[in-house]
Amino acid sequence: AQKITQTQPGMFVQEKEAVTLDCTYDTSDPSYGLFWYKQPSSGEMIFLIYQGSYDQQNATEGRYSLNFQKARKSANLVISASQLGDSAMYFCAMRAGNTGKLIFGQGTTLQVKP
Amino acid sequence: DTGVSQDPRHKITKRGQNVTFRCDPISEHNRLYWYRQTLGQGPEFLTYFQNEAQLEKSRLLSDRFSAERPKGSFSTLEIQRTEQGDSAMYLCASSFMGPERTRVLVEKLFFGSGTQLSVL
Numbered sequence: 001a002q003k004i005t006q007t008q009p010g011m012f013v014q015e016k017e018a019v020t021l022d023c024t025y026d027t028s029d030p031s032y033g034l035f036w037y038k039q040p041s042s043g044e045m046i047f048l049i050y051q052g053s054y055d056q057q058n059a060t061e062g063r064y065s066l067n068f069q070k071a072r073k074s075a076n077l078v079i080s081a082s083q084l085g086d087s088a089m090y091f092c093a094m095r096a097g098n099t100g101k102l103i104f105g106q107g108t109t110l111q112v113k114p
Numbered sequence: 115d116t117g118v119s120q121d122p123r124h125k126i127t128k129r130g131q132n133v134t135f136r137c138d139p140i141s142e143h144n145r146l147y148w149y150r151q152t153l154g155q156g157p158e159f160l161t162y163f164q165n166e167a168q169l170e171k172s173r174l175l176s177d178r179f180s181a182e183r184p185k186g187s188f189s190t191l192e193i194q195r196t197e198q199g200d201s202a203m204y205l206c207a208s209s210f211m212g213p214e215r216t217r218v219l220v221e222k223l224f225f226g227s228g229t230q231l232s233v234l
Contacts, residue, residue: 004156007157033221035222041229043175044225044227044228045157045223046225047222047223047224050222072191091156093156099170100145100147100162100169100221101147101159101162101172102147102159103159104211106154106155106156107156
């Protein structure tokens with residue numbers, strides 16, 4: 001069975017500092033993709049970053065980077081230089097095998113303090 | 115606005131009534147997904163279409179739920195005989211999947227703002 005686990009229900013970070021949001025996953029399929037989405041209070045899910053299971057390097061997208069540790073089955077999101085607009089819910093998700101569906105974790109609420 | 119559009123944004127209904135939601139995907143997208151999200155939880159997969167074909171359904175999708183995408187463009191999700199447990203945000207997402215099946219893993223979903231359903 002495939003599963004995504006996010007163990008941090010809520011996180012606080014000071015503006016301009018970096019923060020790491022944890023994500024672990026479980027799958028027996030050797031081919032999988034890992035995603036992070038942001039969900040602000042408006043409700044729309046916004047794609048942030050993608051990491052493939054065969055990618056040799058950690059993914060980066062602007063202030064977002066993914067700390068991919070395959071042996072530990074973790075895919076933590078690092079947000080550098082936090083901004084007030086980063087306050088939102090963050091979801092880790094996975095797609096494995098040939099299925100089209102994404103499986104999401106429970107989410108982490110991030111609050112950025114001024 | 116060329117994003118994924120969902121209608122209505124909010125729906126309040128009484129238990130036992132039927133409701134229907136509509137999703138208009140990004141115009142060139144051939145895949146369309148439905149998810150359900152309850153408060154404080156991550157989205158749960160319900161079903162998805164490639165063009166008109168419904169390719170996968172979750173066991174969460176009981177026989178009271180039906181989804182259609184008749185012409186491969188917009189989709190509707192109908193819930194019959196609503197129950198209080200159906201109260202949730204219903205999210206629609208779309209994506210484009212080309213003939214190269216090897217790219218399925220990197221397929222990025224674009225989400226709408228959802229329909230918030232409250233069953234009284």
